[in-house]
Amino acid sequence: MMTVELDELMHCDTASSWGEALFSLGRHYGFDKVLFAMSGSRHARLEHAFFQTNYPRQWRDRYEAERLAYVDPLVSHCLSSTLPLVWQADTFRSPAQRAMYDDGCVHGIRAGVSFPVHGPNGEFGMLSFACDPDAAQSAFKSDFAREVAALLPELALVRDHVFASGVRFCPPATHEAAPRLTPRELEVLNWVMVGKSSWEISKITGCSEATVNFHMGNIRQKFNVNTRQQAVVRAISLGLITPEDHHR
Numbered sequence: 001m002m003t004v005e006l007d008e009l010m011h012c013d014t015a016s017s018w019g020e021a022l023f024s025l026g027r028h029y030g031f032d033k034v035l036f037a038m039s040g041s042r043h044a045r046l047e048h049a050f051f052q053t054n055y056p057r058q059w060r061d062r063y064e065a066e067r068l069a070y071v072d073p074l075v076s077h078c079l080s081s082t083l084p085l086v087w088q089a090d091t092f093r094s095p096a097q098r099a100m101y102d103d104g105c106v107h108g109i110r111a112g113v114s115f116p117v118h119g120p121n122g123e124f125g126m127l128s129f130a131c132d133p134d135a136a137q138s139a140f141k142s143d144f145a146r147e148v149a150a151l152l153p154e155l156a157l158v159r160d161h162v163f164a165s166g167v168r169f170c171p172p173a174t175h176e177a178a179p180r181l182t183p184r185e186l187e188v189l190n191w192v193m194v195g196k197s198s199w200e201i202s203k204i205t206g207c208s209e210a211t212v213n214f215h216m217g218n219i220r221q222k223f224n225v226n227t228r229q230q231a232v233v234r235a236i237s238l239g240l241i242t243p244e245d246h247h248r
Contacts, residue, residue, distance in 0.1 A: 008021045009161050009165040010165045016052075018166065029158075031130060047067070071100055075126065078115075079116075079124070079233070111144050114126055114129075191205075198216070
């Protein structure tokens with residue numbers, strides 16, 4: 001464990017110097033790209049989080065412009081779990097997630113591990129270490145998942161120091177009132193969460209596909225979002241639905 005570098009995190013005076021110390025830790029463990037994002041509350045909009053990253057600027061611009069946090073399965077995982085997620089191509093399953101992943105690969109974001117951050121005062125965030133294991137200079141030479149699994153205890157300790165030292169840069173908590181959804185809207189949203197199409201939901205619920213789309217339109221309007229995936233992520237962050245609600 002790099003005790004000196006962890007101590008440096010705790011004593012950085014500015015967010016930018018703190019970020020550089022974090023990126024240095026990432027490189028020590030073989031990850032040339034690191035992202036840390038955190039807000040004062042899991043109910044705050046993801047766009048308002050404090051973040052430090054050395055991901056390529058072009059990728060960050062696209063991620064922010066297209067609001068890909070509402071598509072990203074890593075964000076959804078961190079909202080609903082406390083366990084780290086070692087991720088590669090098969091983590092990204094929907095067409096939108098695959099498109100996001102393919103573009104990330106162009107920028108060297110091909111595999112990594114993401115740690116959820118859930119603070120004692122309601123803070124929410126995530127710490128991601130990423131790299132391209134296929135690159136010639138990669139520190140990972142054989143089985144990426146197995147090699148990263150061996151690093152998880154040390155990386156988890158890094159996560160704890162990152163939270164303890166980075167929370168001071170986090171914006172104040174804001175609490176957004178959850179919109180009121182009808183029982184049918186919640187039912188539809190739960191089925192959307194597990195990847196069902198409007199047609200499939202209509203067969204499950206016994207109503208028409210047009211009615212399902214009507215409910216989804218109301219849901220998107222209530223959340224002020226453009227897509228059903230964005231609505232799912234907002235509902236998870238507000239505690240209206242959870243992955244444990246999956247219909248089996």
